[in-house]
Amino acid sequence: MKKSITWLYHEYNQVGKDYSLPEEVEMYDARHSDFRDLIKESNAVLDTLGIKKTDILIDFGAGTGTFAIQAALRGAVVYAVDVSPAMLDYAKTKARKAGVSNIEFCHSGFLDFKHTGPAADFITTTFVFHHLPDFWKGIALNRMNHMLKPGGQLFIHDIIIEEYQALENIAALIKKLATASGNFLRRDAEAHFREEFSTYDWVMDGLLSRSGFVIKSKRIENGVMGTYLCTKQLKAS
Ligand SMILES: C[S@@+](CC[C@H](N)C(=O)[O-])C[C@H]1O[C@@H](n2cnc3c(N)ncnc32)[C@H](O)[C@@H]1O
Numbered sequence: 001m002k003k004s005i006t007w008l009y010h011e012y013n014q015v016g017k018d019y020s021l022p023e024e025v026e027m028y029d030a031r032h033s034d035f036r037d038l039i040k041e042s043n044a045v046l047d048t049l050g051i052k053k054t055d056i057l058i059d060f061g062a063g064t065g066t067f068a069i070q071a072a073l074r075g076a077v078v079y080a081v082d083v084s085p086a087m088l089d090y091a092k093t094k095a096r097k098a099g100v101s102n103i104e105f106c107h108s109g110f111l112d113f114k115h116t117g118p119a120a121d122f123i124t125t126t127f128v129f130h131h132l133p134d135f136w137k138g139i140a141l142n143r144m145n146h147m148l149k150p151g152g153q154l155f156i157h158d159i160i161i162e163e164y165q166a167l168e169n170i171a172a173l174i175k176k177l178a179t180a181s182g183n184f185l186r187r188d189a190e191a192h193f194r195e196e197f198s199t200y201d202w203v204m205d206g207l208l209s210r211s212g213f214v215i216k217s218k219r220i221e222n223g224v225m226g227t228y229l230c231t232k233q234l235k236a237s
Pocket of ligand 1: 011012019020060061062063064081082083084087108109110111125126127128131132
């Protein structure tokens with residue numbers, strides 16, 4: 001991103017939940033395992049992507065690093081990008097314990113990460129894209145498109161909302177999370193919709209195609225949980 005943009009979105013300021021706090025980071029894996037199996041989920045995504053040894057993968061919003069570590073265990077060259085130094089420190093320790101050294105941890109974000117190596121085969125981002133307002137999502141997608149090699153794949157998983165019965169579906173999600181994990185997750189989920197920037201699937205569809213991606217598959221589970229697999233459009237010759 002050009003230095004001259006003094007009005008660049010402050011992506012280093014956390015919105016909603018504050019993942020710069022060490023206490024949030026320490027609790028993250030335990031709290032998320034109430035409703036996710038982080039290792040199983042990561043490997044399912046890696047299987048879908050068909051990651052091979054030496055593939056280059058950039059994971060934006062790597063958090064505590066579970067996905068990056070699983071990718072590194074398969075031999076990928078991984079860039080784990082996160083705006084939170086506390087998350088990166090935690091993930092580095094986890095990677096050391098897992099015995100992987102093929103992860104470069106980068107204190108950076110969607111809007112200023114500079115990928116200087118060979119073009120990436122894959123970009124992934126899970127439960128992170130909602131941290132950016134929609135205009136900046138578009139800027140981020142354009143940047144990611146430039147980091148990928150032609151035909152490279154982008155995987156996005158996040159809370160993304162279908163228009164039909166949106167309010168009812170959001171209420172059902174909040175209820176489900178509260179049932180799985182009590183008031184803590186209820187408060188988290190409510191804050192998500194109040195303060196963060198989850199968007200409509202039709203907005204995502206437009207942003208992706210205008211940024212040079214072809215949507216290969218799209219699933220919006222229960223009207224609120226979105227998974228997109230996209231490829232970088234090949235230039236017409
Ligand atoms: C909900 S956690 C998701 C972590 C992990 N991807 C997962 O699936 O569990 C969101 C993470 O995104 C990071 N983050 C927030 N805004 C970001 C940005 N603009 N660029 C990169 N990372 C960001 C936060 O610091 C946090 O670690």
